[in-house]
Amino acid sequence: MWRNRNVWILLMGEFIAGLGLWLGIIGNLEFMQEKIPSDFLKSLLMATGLLAGIAVGPYAGKITDQVSKKTVMLWSGLLRTISVIFMLIAIATGSVWWMVVFFVTIQISAAFYFPALQAAIPLIVKNKDLLQMNGVHMNVSTLSRIIGTSVAGILLVVLPLSMLYIGSLAAYLGLLILTWFLNFEETKEESSAASSAQEKASFKDVLPVIKGLPVVFITLLMTLVPLLFLGGFNLLVINISELQDSSAIKGWIYAAEGISFMIGAFFIKKISDKLSPHRILIISSILCGLSQLLLYFAYVPFITIAAFLIFGFSVGCFFPTASTIFQTSVPKDFHGRFFSFRNMLDRVAFQIVLLITGFLLDFIGLQLMCVLFGGLTIMTTLLFYVKNKQILREN
Numbered sequence: 001m002w003r004n005r006n007v008w009i010l011l012m013g014e015f016i017a018g019l020g021l022w023l024g025i026i027g028n029l030e031f032m033q034e035k036i037p038s039d040f041l042k043s044l045l046m047a048t049g050l051l052a053g054i055a056v057g058p059y060a061g062k063i064t065d066q067v068s069k070k071t072v073m074l075w076s077g078l079l080r081t082i083s084v085i086f087m088l089i090a091i092a093t094g095s096v097w098w099m100v101v102f103f104v105t106i107q108i109s110a111a112f113y114f115p116a117l118q119a120a121i122p123l124i125v126k127n128k129d130l131l132q133m134n135g136v137h138m139n140v141s142t143l144s145r146i147i148g149t150s151v152a153g154i155l156l157v158v159l160p161l162s163m164l165y166i167g168s169l170a171a172y173l174g175l176l177i178l179t180w181f182l183n184f185e186e187t188k189e190e191s192s193a194a195s196s197a198q199e200k201a202s203f204k205d206v207l208p209v210i211k212g213l214p215v216v217f218i219t220l221l222m223t224l225v226p227l228l229f230l231g232g233f234n235l236l237v238i239n240i241s242e243l244q245d246s247s248a249i250k251g252w253i254y255a256a257e258g259i260s261f262m263i264g265a266f267f268i269k270k271i272s273d274k275l276s277p278h279r280i281l282i283i284s285s286i287l288c289g290l291s292q293l294l295l296y297f298a299y300v301p302f303i304t305i306a307a308f309l310i311f312g313f314s315v316g317c318f319f320p321t322a323s324t325i326f327q328t329s330v331p332k333d334f335h336g337r338f339f340s341f342r343n344m345l346d347r348v349a350f351q352i353v354l355l356i357t358g359f360l361l362d363f364i365g366l367q368l369m370c371v372l373f374g375g376l377t378i379m380t381t382l383l384f385y386v387k388n389k390q391i392l393r394e395n
Contacts, residue, residue: 006124006184007133010117011140013178018144019151020171024084024106026152027164028099029234035096043235043358045096049103050351053111054344060112061206061340065333069120073179076112079105081172084165091162107347115339122327122335123184130327131272134320135265142265142316146258153251206337209330218278219325220342222384224349225285226315228373229292231353232361239366240298249301256305257312264316271317278388280321285381287314292374296367 032042064072083105090098125133152164210217229236241250271280287310294307330338360369 004124006182009178009182010121010124011137013175014137014140015144016171016178017175018141019148020168020175022145022148023152023155023164023171024087024168025234026149026156027087027161027168029238030156030161031091031099033238035094038358038362040355040358040362043232043354045100046103047351047354048100049107050347050354052104053107054347054351056108056111057340057344057347060115060343061337063112064116064119064336064340066336069116069123069336070179070182070184072112072116073120073182074176076109076116077172077176077179080109080113081169081176083109084169084172087165088162088169091165111340111343111347115336115343118323118327118339119332119335120182120184122332131320131324132269134323134327135268138316138320139262139265142258142261146255149254149258150251206334206341209334209338210341213329215278215325216329218384218388219281219322220345222281222285222381223319223322223342224345225377225380225384226288226318227346227349227353228377229288229311230315231350232357235354235357235361236295236366236370239361240295240304243299243366244301244304246301249304252301252305253308257308260309260312261316264313264318265320266316268317268320272321277321277325280317282381282385282388284314284318284321285384286378287311288318289374289377289381292370292377295370295374298366298370 032045036042036045060072083102086098086102086105090096090102121133121137122130151167155164155167210220237250237253240253241247268280275283291307291311291314294303294310297303298307326338326342327335357369360372364372
């Protein structure tokens with residue numbers, strides 16, 4: 001795997017793009033804190049982009065199955081680069097509406113890019129290396145998040161906000177250039193045959209495939225469980241910072257969660273030798289719920305960091321395992337539509353959780369909301385565990 005130049009291109013691209021992404025996210029939080037006082041209004045604003053991504057999802061899935069994955073990644077990368085210009089206009093004019101345009105365009109780009117990326121990985125590495133590749137890929141993403149958030153925090157002190165987006169623009173241009181050098185086997189004959197078959201196919205064709213693969217169906221539903229935490233992650237960080245009256249805690253939270261995620265993703269290969277994939281998902285989900293319950297004590301810095309360490313490790317084990325199940329269980333002819341469907345499902349869940357998080361933070365506060373989400377996460381996980389055992393017995 002490590003002798004494959006495509007692997008290195010993907011990893012370098014992910015690191016550079018991650019830096020740009022997190023420079024932009026920290027910039028977004030700073031801009032919204034200045035312009036929008038309500039957490040619920042912040043969540044509504046972020047949800048506009050997610051809606052746009054959901055709307056184009058079916059089309060993105062069909063296109064990904066019909067044409068070269070590299071082509072989809074290049075065009076979506078170009079759109080992502082252009083989107084940053086809208087945010088620079090928003091800063092220059094002080095207009096929240098230009099930020100809405102930014103959210104919409106960058107989410108449409110993501111709706112095309114990430115299904116194409118997930119469908120490309122099994123074409124680049126062998127099945128036996130998929131779990132390792134997914135873990136390393138997510139670790140690189142996490143490392144870029146840690147460095148990106150740290151650099152963004154420093155730059156906000158010494159430079160104007162617009163410079164964060166200039167850095168983000170440069171990073172996305174770098175990703176675009178690296179993507180151009182990808183070279184994996186998608187021969188004209190294979191691409192032509194796939195395109196001919198998919199022209200008559202519908203996006204809805206992926207639904208019977210999912211229903212006919214119980215392991216995929218259960219895993220797909222289980223991936224929604226950590227989103228109760230992830231959907232409102234940035235709003236949680238802002239509120240914890242305000243609760244503790246500390247700007248520094250934001251950096252500590254991102255660093256703790258990121259480092260712990262990397263540890264989980266690093267050890268997942270060894271863990272998978274001892275536990276079945278679904279047992280890993282169940283244990284990880286329960287740990288996720290426990291970390292949410294711990295945030296009832298979010299006013300205590302030490303417990304806050306401990307909660308995010310547990311959460312980071314749990315999702316570091318969870319997501320590489322889930323991705324590998326999907327890549328190996330779903331037929332490759334359906335990868336584009338499946339990963340687009342998954343992307344749409346994640347976006348819908350993110351949007352709902354984001355709006356609920358903003359609403360609950362305004363009306364019941366951080367601590368009670370975390371207890372509510374933690375209890376719901378553990379109960380839902382136990383239901384999935386029982387259902388999975390029933391499916392195994394039936395088969």
